[in-house]
Amino acid sequence: MASADAPPPGGAAQRVIAIHPAAPTKPAWGQPCNGCGVCCLQEPCPVGALLSHKRHGACDALRWSEADARYHCGLLSQPREVLPRWLRPLAAPISRAARRWIAAGIGCDCDTEVIGQA
Template sequence: MPEPAAARLIAIHPAAPPKPAWGQSCNGCGVCCLQEPCPVGALLSLRRHGACDALRWSDAAGRYHCGLLSQPADVLPRALRPLSGWLSRRAHRWIAAGIGCDCDSVVEVEVEDQD
């Protein structure tokens, strides 16, 4: 029997929607990208662990978005910014946008004491 994954603490925006069940539509909870970047995010963040640098919170939408989709010029290195439109269109497929939640993490909410 495989060992359960070690518990990790990630900071999630308090207004973020709850994580959907595996396979359900993405709702922008951000859990997957806050844990570790996808392969495209790893290239942008220059790391394989920790929160993806391309992840963006939207107050207006009340959810997280991939910056490569919503704000490509803000997350791409200067040399790639002229290709931001082309890269953003392809990123939908690269990150499997719209396919459904593929994060099987279990989320436990901890509320900080207000004392």
């Protein structure tokens, strides 16, 4: 019998992340981003790691939108809210650069398999 810490058959480790119940189902690899949040809830991208000061766990820049029923990158949607005070004067150019850095609009690049999401 495998221990609770051992990876399941096939070698992939399992982690639990909290996803908003109204979040859309994760799209397949390469499909357009729909704001499911899975990628940013499991770990921040390199830009998010700089903002969050961590490499594991949910990105601090991730924002839930009740109106859109989806997640948004705060660096793109609310840069003044997520940037440190000293960088806020540069919010517009940083946000434009971040769109390219995180490949916004290119397609889902998260290969995580979601279990239990409706």
